[in-house]
Amino acid sequence: MVEASATPDSVMVMLVGGATLLAILVRHVFARLRLPALVGYILIGLGLRLGHDVIPILDPAVRGAFDLLAALGLVALLFRVGLGSNPQRLLSKLPGASVIWLFSVIVSGLAGYYAARWAGFDLVPSLVAGVALTATSIGVALPPWQAAGALGSEQGSLVLDVAELDDISGVVLMALLLGIIPTLTAGSGIAWTGVLTTSAGLVMSLAAFTAGCYAFARWLEPPLTRALLQHERAPARMMIVVAMGSLIAALAGMLGFSLAIGALFAGLMFSKAPRRIHRDRAYIVLYDFLSPFFFIGIGLKLEPAALTGALGAGGLLLVAAVLGKVIGTALPAWLVAPRGSVLVIATSMVPRAEISMVIIDQAGRYGTDVVPPTLYGGMTMVALATCAVTPGIVERLLAVERADPGGPDQPASGR
Template sequence: MIEEESIILLLVLLVGATLILTILIKAGLEQVGMPAIVGYLLLGFLMRLVDVQEQLLSAQVLEVYGFFAELGIISLLFRVGLESNLSGLLSQLPRASIILVGNLILSGILGFVSAYFLLQLPLIPSLFISIALIATSVGISVSVWQEAKALNSVNGELLLDIAEMDDIAAIVLMSLLFAVVPVLNGEVEANFLPVLTQIFGPFLLKVVFFSTFCLVFFNYFERPLTRFFEKIEPAPDPMLMVAGTGFIIAALAGLLGFSVAVGAFFAGLVFSRDPEAVKLDASFSALYELFVPFFFINIGLQLESQALTAALGLGSILVIVAVLGKIIGTGGPAMLTVGWSSAVLLSISMVPRAEIAMVIMQRGRYLGDWAVPPEVFAAMAMVSAVTCIFSPLLLRPLLQKWVLGSGYE
């Protein structure tokens, strides 16, 4: 009993200290124009590095941090969905489709070819890398565009459209990958007919069921629920109802065999169609700021020091691949449609990989070393940190220069 009480007190102490440190890290890095997630990753890794004897980070403590990280994933993807304008994205598809297709194809193919053929990694880790490199961390670049007062420009809106679309594509591809992983790992017979019937058949049925559930919930239950909670109690109760519903939908997606991240994203999309629910996003920010740092801290906690040596060489190559995939894949098509200066800005803005990319890698890491080995996980964490640091450093002076120039849109 005394030992259990000591563990609980230690947990309270560690969580409290972590929350204080995340505030200080975010405030400090914002002062120098750096994204906070880099600091969160480093904090998690340093916590693991310092606690060599595992006196503080026991199995129980890591389990609690893992639970908070899971809530962080749900909060993160729920907000991505909540801030997405699906009808707006569909209306912009003709304008952004050429850039989007080049961006997706080159980033994905270059990632897979480099991992599988150049680095000689197994098939499944190569596929995880490929899909992770498709996704863009739109939040990193958007903050720089907002700072330059350029987000409402034609190019700023185009950036948002392309980044949100490739995040959606990465999430969909992640779902498909989890559906075929049993076949690729030899758990299911890999003949054509069994794959079709045993994997894609049930997967499509689950997609139809989950999509139908989301549509029915939005059309018949979402608005009455939101109005009911607004009536009986003012803020923050309506926001808590929205967040609680998002958690339930995310859990349902997990029970169906999808990732909770996928469920949270689609729950956010459901509420994004209701203007009143979107207004609650400001209130949701408190939960977002509470849980999301734990997701990145938990990634740092999972980085194995012995894997870092192997990850340096691997990560260096993947950083180059990550940069080239977006620079060429976005910049090439953009140069044909919006001009060279806009193409440069858009391609650099698409380089950061953080939230969605690391969600994909962490989901794979949970499957085991056969899906995402420790050195691959550490290498992709390195890709995330490097791209999130250097992209804003390159983008900021270019935006300052071209925004101040005449004729920029």
């Protein structure tokens, strides 16, 4: 009896430990290949899913463990996005960046929606695809700029500002979409009055939650971080911040929002904390352990039989993902950035990774009527393709720009 009852736990620990080791190996190998590690993480999950078809190892207990780790990885990802943002700097840059951001979100969202409709998806799945394609990926877009030493240039700062706004607005749009999905999918028809009423209630709730987060960041966070610096040593002080961030994320989920928006707002609340807290080694280790499991979970949810059927939908969504961001970013960037930098700025917005897959994953919790397996597979293909190819293209474009006296290493003249 003891041996039999211990077997599921042993398999669970073995798979989690093996996945962790593979994630570390993927991080090193993909760094040498200059590819985002998340591509490898998704492939790890897909490998486990395919392995399960040969040897059934993913019983409910094991899947439950991976689901829990994926949820914690989601919180870690969005908390870090918020923690790395600078709301005050964003507000100061808003007049210039907001034109590009708003146009980019509208164009890429519409491109994603109509591409999904053309691929044969119904209204709600198409809305999910449209919202998912509004976001970009800071983690994929910025490393080529950092490697080129151009992130501090005016163009590099513009890319950072627009990417951060894309991610924040993507999470907010996701919260609104998730709130109205039950209304959109209820009954045989869509009651647009109910949708508008639900949307208005969600906006008011989100505004109240935002006000509460602002009050915490304005009056409670500064004395809290001072007390942590005075009375706690690393790693305890960062662990307290992470614990509070997890509680805020859970509160957002209980209020009807997702863990994702709670984790993002929690990170924003602590974004002004001193760097000694941000760069605490304990948090880096915790993040490195948990974050891969979100993407491993994406791979685990892929239906192998649906991947072939997702090729057509994935191709259409990939075209929409590229054209939506390139056109949506390049046109307004033509007005506020040097013309020689417009293409590299627009191309930097193409990658879809963390936020896009968070939106698909969270919407997928409502069932296959909201996110069919072909849409899930197609969006995963978009993430893999844009993340694998775009950094190399941006790197080459930046190399051309460095040879140009008006390139990103020089101050932008603006127009």
